Amino acid sequence: MNQRSDTTVRPVAEIRDLRVEVGGRAIVDGVSLRVLPGRVTALVGASGSGKTTTGLALLGEYPCDARVSGDVRLATDDAVGYIPQHPAAVLNPARRVSALLTDIARSQVRHLPRRQRRAAARERVLRALAEAQLPEGEALLRRHPHQLSGGQQQRVVLAQAMLLGSRVVVADEPTTGQDALTKSGIVDRLAAVAARGIAVVLLSHDLDVVRALADEVVVMRAGKVVESGPARRVWPAPRHPWTRELLSAEREFPEPDGRAGAGRTVLRIRGLTARHRTGARSTTVVLRAPELDLRSGESLALVGRSGSGKTTLARCLAGLHREHDGEILLDGVPLPGSLRDRSRAQLAAVQYVFQDAAAAFDEHRPVVHQVARTAIRLRGIDAKAAEQEALTTLNRLGLPEDQSRRRPGRLSGGELQRAALARALLAHPRVLVCDEITSGLDTITRRGILDTLTALVREREELSLVLITHDLDVAARARRIAVLEAGELVEQGPAQLILRAPSHPFTVSLMRTAARPAAGTGL
Amino acid sequence: MARVSGLRSFVARRLLLGALQIVAVVLLVFALTEALPGDAAVALAGDQPDPARIEAIRAAMELDRPAWERLADWVAGLLLHGDFGTSLTSGRPVGEYITDGFGPTLLLATLTVALLVPAGFGLGVLAARHEGRIVDRVISSVTLAVYAVPEFALGVLLVTVFALQLGWLPPTAVGYGTDLLGHPSALVLPVLVLLSRPVCSLVRLVRAGMIDALASPYVAQARRYGVAGVRVRYAHALPNALAPAAQQLARTIDWLLCGVIVVETLYVIPGLGTVLLGAVAERDVPVVQGLAVVFGALTVALNLGADVVAHRLAPRAGVAA
Numbered sequence: 001m002n003q004r005s006d007t008t009v010r011p012v013a014e015i016r017d018l019r020v021e022v023g024g025r026a027i028v029d030g031v032s033l034r035v036l037p038g039r040v041t042a043l044v045g046a047s048g049s050g051k052t053t054t055g056l057a058l059l060g061e062y063p064c065d066a067r068v069s070g071d072v073r074l075a076t077d078d079a080v081g082y083i084p085q086h087p088a089a090v091l092n093p094a095r096r097v098s099a100l101l102t103d104i105a106r107s108q109v110r111h112l113p114r115r116q117r118r119a120a121a122r123e124r125v126l127r128a129l130a131e132a133q134l135p136e137g138e139a140l141l142r143r144h145p146h147q148l149s150g151g152q153q154q155r156v157v158l159a160q161a162m163l164l165g166s167r168v169v170v171a172d173e174p175t176t177g178q179d180a181l182t183k184s185g186i187v188d189r190l191a192a193v194a195a196r197g198i199a200v201v202l203l204s205h206d207l208d209v210v211r212a213l214a215d216e217v218v219v220m221r222a223g224k225v226v227e228s229g230p231a232r233r234v235w236p237a238p239r240h241p242w243t244r245e246l247l248s249a250e251r252e253f254p255e256p257d258g259r260a261g262a263g264r265t266v267l268r269i270r271g272l273t274a275r276h277r278t279g280a281r282s283t284t285v286v287l288r289a290p291e292l293d294l295r296s297g298e299s300l301a302l303v304g305r306s307g308s309g310k311t312t313l314a315r316c317l318a319g320l321h322r323e324h325d326g327e328i329l330l331d332g333v334p335l336p337g338s339l340r341d342r343s344r345a346q347l348a349a350v351q352y353v354f355q356d357a358a359a360a361f362d363e364h365r366p367v368v369h370q371v372a373r374t375a376i377r378l379r380g381i382d383a384k385a386a387e388q389e390a391l392t393t394l395n396r397l398g399l400p401e402d403q404s405r406r407r408p409g410r411l412s413g414g415e416l417q418r419a420a421l422a423r424a425l426l427a428h429p430r431v432l433v434c435d436e437i438t439s440g441l442d443t444i445t446r447r448g449i450l451d452t453l454t455a456l457v458r459e460r461e462e463l464s465l466v467l468i469t470h471d472l473d474v475a476a477r478a479r480r481i482a483v484l485e486a487g488e489l490v491e492q493g494p495a496q497l498i499l500r501a502p503s504h505p506f507t508v509s510l511m512r513t514a515a516r517p518a519a520g521t522g523l
Numbered sequence: 524m525a526r527v528s529g530l531r532s533f534v535a536r537r538l539l540l541g542a543l544q545i546v547a548v549v550l551l552v553f554a555l556t557e558a559l560p561g562d563a564a565v566a567l568a569g570d571q572p573d574p575a576r577i578e579a580i581r582a583a584m585e586l587d588r589p590a591w592e593r594l595a596d597w598v599a600g601l602l603l604h605g606d607f608g609t610s611l612t613s614g615r616p617v618g619e620y621i622t623d624g625f626g627p628t629l630l631l632a633t634l635t636v637a638l639l640v641p642a643g644f645g646l647g648v649l650a651a652r653h654e655g656r657i658v659d660r661v662i663s664s665v666t667l668a669v670y671a672v673p674e675f676a677l678g679v680l681l682v683t684v685f686a687l688q689l690g691w692l693p694p695t696a697v698g699y700g701t702d703l704l705g706h707p708s709a710l711v712l713p714v715l716v717l718l719s720r721p722v723c724s725l726v727r728l729v730r731a732g733m734i735d736a737l738a739s740p741y742v743a744q745a746r747r748y749g750v751a752g753v754r755v756r757y758a759h760a761l762p763n764a765l766a767p768a769a770q771q772l773a774r775t776i777d778w779l780l781c782g783v784i785v786v787e788t789l790y791v792i793p794g795l796g797t798v799l800l801g802a803v804a805e806r807d808v809p810v811v812q813g814l815a816v817v818f819g820a821l822t823v824a825l826n827l828g829a830d831v832v833a834h835r836l837a838p839r840a841g842v843a844a
Contacts, residue, residue, distance in 0.1 A: 059747060079748055090744035094762035094836050100741075103750045103758070157744075164748055 010075065012037050012167045012199045013058055018070035020053050022063050028053045029223040031070075035168055035199045040190065042202040042214035042231070044246065046442040047413070050223040051203040055170045058201060074168070081161025081169035081198075085176055087153040091145035097156055098141035101125045104163050128163035131196075132156070133189060150178075150306075151185060158189065169193060170201045175209045176440065179305040179470035180510055187212050205442035207247070211235065219243045246443065266430050266464050267294040267317070271326035274312050283323065287312045289489045292482060294431065299457050299465035301478035301495065303510070309487040310468045314433045317466065318352040330430065348378040351424035355436040357416035361408035367419045368394065368404040374426040386426070393422045397452055414445035418452065425456075432456075433466045438474060450477055472499070472511070483507045530834065534827065541823030545816060549598075552815040556808050557590050566612070566805045584611055597809060601816070608809035610802075617813040620798050627703055628787075628794035632779035634710060635717045639775065643722050644768070647729025648756060651764075654734050662726065670723035678716045678789045685712060695791040703792070713790045717783060721775040728771055732764025739763070766836040773829030780825075781818040 013035040020028040028050040035041050035058070043051040053063065057072050059080045074080065084090055092099055105121035105128075112120055129137035132155045145153060154174065161169050171190060175183045183206075190213055194200045204210050210217065211231070218228040219240065227240040238244045274287040287309035294300050302310045315321035317328060319339035328335045330349055336342050351374075354360045361370055372390035375381050381389075394404045397418040399411075408416055417437055424432055434453065438446040454477055457465050467478050475481050476499055482492035483504065491504040502508045564580040565572065581587050600606040607617035650662040669677075686694035696709040703710055736742060737760050745759045746752075784796035791797075795814065802810035 061743075061747075082744065082747060084740065089740040092741040092745075092759055092763070094765070095759065099759065100745055100748065100750070103745070103754060104748050107749060107751075160744070160748060 009036050011035055012075040013080070013201075014071070014073045015054065015057060016071040016073075018054065018057055018072065019068070020050075020057070020062060021067040022065060027063075027223050028057070031220070031223075031225055033218060033225075033228075035201055036216070037167065037199050038194055038197045039215040040194050040200040040202055040213045041216040041218065042204060042210040043218050043220055044204065044207070044210055045220035046205060046246075046444050048222075049220040051205075051220055052172055053223075054220070055172055055201055055203045058168060058170055076167050078165050078167055081158075081164060081166035083154065083157050083161070083169065083171040083174055085173040087150070087157040088145055090157055091153060093145055095144075096141065097143055097145060097148070098125065101128070101141070101156075101160060101163060104160065124163060125159075128159045129156075131162045132159035133192070134159060151182060154186065155189065158193070166198065168199045168201065170203070172203045173205070174202070175204065175206045180472065181305055183209060207443060219246065264296055265293050266296045266331065268329040268332070269293070269317075269326070270329070272313070272316060272324060272328065273326055274309070274316055274321055274324040276312075277323065285487065287316075287324075287484075287487045289313060289326075292489065292492065294464050294466065296430070296464055297457065297461050298480065299453075299467060299478040301467045301469060301475035301481045302484060303469060303472065303475045303481055304484035305470060305510075307486075308484040310470075310484050311435055312487075313484070314352070314435055314466060314468050317431065318350050318433055319347075320352070344378055344380075348427040349430040350433065351427050351429035351431070352433045353417075353420050353424050353435065353437050355439060357413060357420045357437070358408065360420055361416060363408050365407065366405050367399075367408055367411065367416075368401075370408075371404070371419060371423040371426060374423050378427045390422065390426060393425055394419060397422050398448070412445075414441050414449060417441070417449055421449075421452070421456075430462060431464050431466060433468070435468045436470070439469070439471065446474075450474060453477070475499075483510070530831070533834075534831065537827050537830070538823075541820075541827065544823060545819035548815050548819040549812055552812055553590075553594055553808065556803075556806065556811055559806065562586055562806045562808075586611075593808075597812065607813035607816070610810050611807050612805045617809050620802075620810055621795070621813055621817055624793065624795040624798040626794075627792050628780060628783075628796070630703055631710070631713060631717060631783070631786075631792065631794065632776065634714050635721070635779055636772075636776060638714065638718055639721055639725065640772070642718070643725030643772075644729055644761070646722075646726045647764075647768075648733055648761065650726065650730040651733030651737060652756070654737075659730075663730070666723035666726050669719050670727075672719070674716050674720065674785050675789060677719055678712070678786060681712050681715060682789075695789075697791045709790070713786050713792060716786050716789075717779065721771075721778075725768060725771055725775070728768050729764055732767055733760055736760035736763040762836055766833045769832045769836065770829050773825045777822050777825045780821050 011034040013033075015031060015033040018028055018031045018033075019026060031050070031054050033041070033043075033054065043054060045051050056062065057068075058074075059082055060072070062068055082090075091097065102121060102125060105124040106117065108124060109117045109120040125141070126137045129135075129140065134140055134152065134155045140148070140152070140156070145156075148156065158169075174186050174190065178186065187209055190200055190202065194213075194215075200213075202210065202213060214231045216228070217231045217234045219226050219234070219238075219242065221242050227234060227238065227243045234243065235247070238247055269289055269292040272287065272289040272292075273285055275283040276286050277283050302313060304310050312321055316324050316337075317335075319335065319337065319342055322338045324337060330346065335346055335350070339347070361367065368387060368390050371394060372383070372386035375386040375389055376383060391401055391404060395401065399415060399418055399422070403411060403415065404419070408419075411419065420437070421432075421434075438449050441449065453465065453467075457463060465478070467474060469475055476495060478495050480493065481495045481498040483490050483498065483502075483506065485504075485506040491498065491502065491507050498507065499511070502511055562581070564577045564584060564586055578587075585593070597608050600608055607621065609616050610620065646662055646666075650659045653659045682694045685692045692711050693706070693709045694712075696703060696706070696713075699706045699709055733756075737756070739760075742755060742760050745755045750759070781795070783794070784800055786792070787794045787796035788800065795817075798810065799814050801807075802814070
């Protein structure tokens with residue numbers, strides 16, 4: 001970039017001493033921020049630190065019933081572009097992709113004679129799509145949002161901002177829950193936006209992406225800015241202890257659980273082929289796993305991009321995916337393909353923890369009762385003993401009794417995920433399947449949950465873990481790693497070996513893309 | 524394209540299913556009319572139920588033949604010649620009954636739908652725009668109150684007020700025959716009664732759907748990017764509220780076309796409802812069956828249409844055959 005010092009460039013947006021109060025509690029308190037053209041300004045912090053509220057203030061949007069003081073100034077009248085965490089949410093499910101784009105373009109061609117307007121608007125839309133790296137715009141405009149991939153949806157939302165001529169684009173957690181390859185695509189896209197002279201405000205707790213992109217870093221905690229400055233200064237020498245903690249949480253590359261010589265084989269998969277129904281009679285094979293073993297006391301990470309068949313494999317284990325051939329043996333006994341045909345002991349033996357903990361709880365009953373229910377249903381113990389055990393387990397996982405007695409709505413995402421773990425543990429499972437259970441959480445919460453898991457496997461000798469993840473940092477905690485690509489099991493082996501010396505080309509590329517954003521630190 | 528052929532095969536499957544449904548309706552209606560005590564002969568014999576005379580009428584009308592033979596004859600006539608048969612009581616072709624009755628029914632239905640759609644959608648969107656405020660409260664409570672009044676009660680009330688006390692409108696369509704269009708004043712009260720409940724359910728459905736849609740992130744995005752309010756409401760929010768409303772609208776049209784017996788009887792309108800009522804009273808099996816086929820086909824066609832519209836409006840949901 002050609003800017004020598006920040007003072008010579010006029011900011012395109014500026015926030016001065018912003019304070020947003022909801023119900024008497026300040027969620028953003030005295031935040032000041034300068035957004036420069038062509039630069040990426042990253043707001044970093046754990047969930048609840050006020051990043052999103054600050055970002056939305058640039059769009060002139062505040063939570064309802066908020067009391068706002070301070071200044072938000074924009075250099076131009078152009079609307080600020082917004083790329084939300086889930087781009088699908090801002091695309092109208094009942095309309096074709098072209099609907100909003102055409103409406104935006106139409107307002108820009110009012111000066112033309114009526115007859116030329118339609119063609120001019122269309123041309124603008126196509127140009128904006130091309131700028132957002134969607135060259136095949138014509139065909140794409142006729143589709144509905146659900147017919148696009150996640151990446152295409154994000155690019156369409158980006159094209160809306162391009163079409164609008166926004167000088168500032170706010171991107172809210174654009175990489176959360178994405179795999180390494182998709183992430184690097186998003187990084188490229190945002191870098192290209194900044195290269196056009198547009199100011200990008202990145203709200204993220206994903207430090208890899210922040211490191212790869214950010215020119216300016218603003219670290220937030222509990223609604224306040226604790227540290228801010230150019231990225232090249234903040235990363236190597238963080239001044240505030242909170243920044244240091246945030247960075248160390250990220251950098252730590254833990255040793256996998258080192259217990260030597262795991263026990264005998266608990267789960268044996270032989271010749272597994274899983275299918276999805278695609279029509280009335282046709283099916284497609286979505287997963288082939290000829291051979292995979294899980295030993296007692298071992299943790300196995302299933303790694304791969306989204307859509308590679310990780311979750312399907314786990315669902316076969318749990319009896320949630322019936323359309324499969326081959327054998328899944330638990331202690332040498334074949335498990336029935338469907339949940340319904342499994343005995344209580346078999347049900348208890350394989351437990352599943354889902355990604356979205358909030359959706360996995362009934363919102364109307366206290367958490368502890370829902371956790372205890374597993375023990376009552378699957379182990380047949382009485383309600384009182386079950387509740388006692390639930391409270392003990394929840395407490396062990398870091399949820400004190402008063403929190404356990406609350407309803408799910410009053411717990412945070414991380415706390416709910418701990419409760420979901422406790423609920424699965426109350427079945428006394430042999431195999432615990434964790435399906436992306438940390439991917440929606442911020443760095444510090446994620447580390448807490450992963451530490452808990454590591455401790456669990458160490459403590460309970462009979463427990464084996466299947467970790468489904470696209471995050472290699474998470475996979476690094478497992479003893480063994482199995483890599484899936486397009487439904488094929490391409491590589492498996494000890495974690496150290498796979499991470500240090502991957503042999504399959506896909507695994508190599510996965511490692512490389514994961515390493516790349518971090519390598520951008522030197523900028 | 525795969526998607527189009529998917530929709531086409533869905534339509535084909537549904538039409539086949541619809542044909543089976545119509546057959547089932549005909550069989551059921553035939554069985555039920557057979558099961559009723561008495562038949563057309565008894566009805567015709569009237570005040571002199573002399574068993575010998577009833578037997579004679581039965582023989583003349585071929586009612587003494589086995590039930591399945593009569594049904595087979597009727598079905599063969601319908602399939603081979605498109606002939607609905609002839610009425611047992613008057614000897615007129617059933618097709619004539621249907622075409623005569625269909626005119627007034629279609630007229631009432633068309634007028635009602637023409638008023639129902641703008642009123643229902645307009646009021647629904649208006650209420651959703653002012654959610655929780657006075658306009659919304661008035662619309663919501665009035666629609667709920669009107670919905671709670673049965674048609675016959677509302678019909679009688681309207682006749683009492685506007686025809687008998689104020690004398691503004693004729694109380695019934697007696698004497699106008701099937702030429703209702705020549706006497707528009709006779710149509711006002713029946714259309715109002717027909718409109719009353721459907722408009723309420725439609726308004727409430729559209730309101731609920733619009734409130735969800737207006738609070739959605741995609742509407743926020745459209746507003747954020749400077750799309751005008753009217754366009755946001757009607758082009759971006761409303762399509763998402765339409766799918767349930769379209770289903771409800773199809774049910775309403777179905778109800779309007781398949782003989783609105785209470786209203787037609789109350790206002791003495793010679794539509795399909797009146798024809799049906801008369802035919803059942805006289806045990807006129809061919810007429811009842813002919814109407815069953817027409818009503819069945821209409822119901823199948825309208826519901827299929829609504830499902831296709833819903834598929835277009837909520838493409839994600841897919842369609843269940």
